[in-house]
Amino acid sequence: ERAAQFGLLLDDISITEQSRQANVIAVEGDARTADLIGKALDEAGGDLIELRRIEAADGIANHLSKSRNSVYLPHGPQILFNITGAMQ
Secondary structure, three states: OHHHOOOOOOOOOOOHHHHHHHHHHHHHHHHHHHHHHHHHHHHHOHHHHHHHHHHHHHHHHHHHHHOOOOOOOOOOOOOOOOHHHHHH
């Protein structure tokens, strides 16, 4: 009766509990993912970061090669370090 005073059905309570459980499971999965990434970085060290840099460069080159616009990029190894500074 008390729930009906607020316009709630008892079914709503079970849905709320399921949503809470889903959120807990998602957070636990995120924590596990962060732990695995941390371990991978410890084991691979700078090699994993270098691999990600190569993958990013490959993606950028692929995107630019399909563009019909002319694109001019600065020369040198620091090209990806100041992307946000160049946009300001």
